[in-house]
Amino acid sequence: MLLIYTQKITPRIIYIFKHICTHMLGIKIKFTSKIEEFIAHDGAKLSYGKQALGNEFFIQKVDLLLEQGFSELEIKVQPWDETVCFFGVTDASDLPFDIFAASFYLISRYEEYLPHVKDQYGRFPPEESLAVQESFLHKPVVDIWVLKFREVLSSRFPKLEMKERKYKPGTVIESANTFVFKNKGFLRNFIGLLLDLFKLNLGRVADRLQVWIRVKKDPHDIFEDLIQLIKEHRVYMLFMFQLSDFSIHDRNISHNRIPHRAVIKSVADYAKVGLLMGYYAINDIKILRKEKLRMEEIVHSPLENVMNSKFNLSLPENYSNLIELEINNDHSMGYPGIPGFRAGTCTPFLFYDINMEVTTPLKIHPYVFHSSVVETMTKTKLKEDLGKLIGEVKDVQGMFRSVFRNEDFSDYTDKDLYYSILKEIHEID
Structure with missing residues (x-):
């Protein structure tokens, strides 16, 4: 079991910690906002805040998971080993960025709540996304981050049980x-036949007629x-x-x-x-x-x-x-x-x-x-x-x-x- 300390336990924190730790890594977790309980805990523990409480595993946070609603954010993407990350933090953290806030930003589709111009089909355009703008759409960055987080966490707590993933x-x-062609009604089929004839799509005309008389399967x-x-x-x-x-x-x-x-x-x-x-x-x-x-x-x-x-x-x-x-x-x-x-x-x-x-x-x-x-x-x-x-x-x-x-x-x-x-x-x- 991994004990997680944070000064304030918010719905966003519960959501993203459960997704990453429990659903993706199979780690049982428990939250606490009591410093005494956290310090007294002998097993695996992680603190999520502005500064570490001791020598525990520490992730320095940004404010996104403490906020409500949505607002424009200034995001700076930076390299991290062979991948990229954002919401960078200081060297005091065991990871160089707030993995929980960054993951929440992407999987909650935070950016799709923000004002944007939809494409001609009423869709969120890929070009509006951070992933396209920063050229990481082709990488499952959240999964990459989580596996790297797993490596660091397991090196600190070798006895912490985690599940294996499978492709x-x-x-x-x-x-x-x-x-x-089949079952579209006489009028729709007749109009379709005329259009095929007009375009000289004789192969479709033949197929259509054969489907009608049930000597050929619908394509x-x-x-x-x-x-x-x-x-x-x-x-x-x-x-x-x-x-x-x-x-x-x-x-x-x-x-x-x-x-x-x-x-x-x-x-x-x-x-x-x-x-x-x-x-x-x-x-x-x-x-x-x-x-x-x-x-x-x-x-x-x-x-x-x-x-x-x-x-x-x-x-x-x-x-x-x-x-x-x-x-x-x-x-x-x-x-x-x-x-x-x-x-x-x-x-x-x-x-x-x-x-x-x-x-x-x-x-x-x-x-x-x-x-x-x-x-x-x-x-x-x-x-x-x-x-x-x-x-x-x-x-x-x-x-x-x-x-x-x-x-x-x-x-x-x-x-x-x-x-x-x-x-x-x-x-x-």
Whole structure:
């Protein structure tokens, strides 16, 4: 057990110490603000304050974890061995920076609460982030810091029990359109046929007609192939299906269509399924509740996993709606256009609501790689960057989360390339 002394025990301190010490390192911790109790303790102990009390393990603090709300902060990034850090402190500290404040800043997404200009899709732009501005988006710095903290702590307290981490790959398959031709209704299909003819996409015309008369499988219905991968190689996949009402933003197949429901039920027999929230469900809790109930009615179990279909997170409002509806896991934390670590970590974490200053039960599962970047990079650059990212996650024994779309594996893409990327992530020969 690690006894932690701090003059004032705040919700932020409890949150980040529990995340780093307990959830990431497996260390049992106890807080105290009584100097006498701390000094009398014979076992492992750490003080977090402006100055050390004795010869204990000491982390000098900055004021971030004592504050409430958010404000503009002056942050100076500095090198630390082979990585970087910020919120630097004096040489009296056993680490050259306040690891707890810096980690809190990144995983709470503090910077996303600050005023910023959203991009054309209403998203927090990567360019506004400290990680992009200081060129460390490609590194899971929180995990790197924590492993270095572990080394120093274990050298001071060799008998302190800590858990071992293990590299775990996992993939989310988002399905905004389970089918591209099938079950879209006469009018939508007729208009699509006319557009294909106008563009002289004769291959799509032929495919469309063959799907209509049921002599060919819909090109987007690739779920059996992915399920086969799961069966053969025991890879972790989570499938997200959209069940929104049809609109200008959401053009998925109706949730009432029997083949659509049948695919969801079939996939749910072999893998976890979740909800790909529609455009309006993201900000409207009534619509989100309706979509949630639709998924639960199909799979006959409570909805546990969701993803934002547009990745236009608005914190903390979007997450507050998930919490109110008792949805436990969100998989939207990442940048679809840039590979990297949006929250500075490859470890799932509980969402901390800065507005309410409370640790919530919502677990955030950050992703590192989104398949939409494949179209923007050369194959050589893609392979090089992906290899580096996988290496970074393996070095910290973290979780490599990737996101693909079901259409990535259809005949209308370079599906062999997408399959090769998926297999590299999951180490499938």
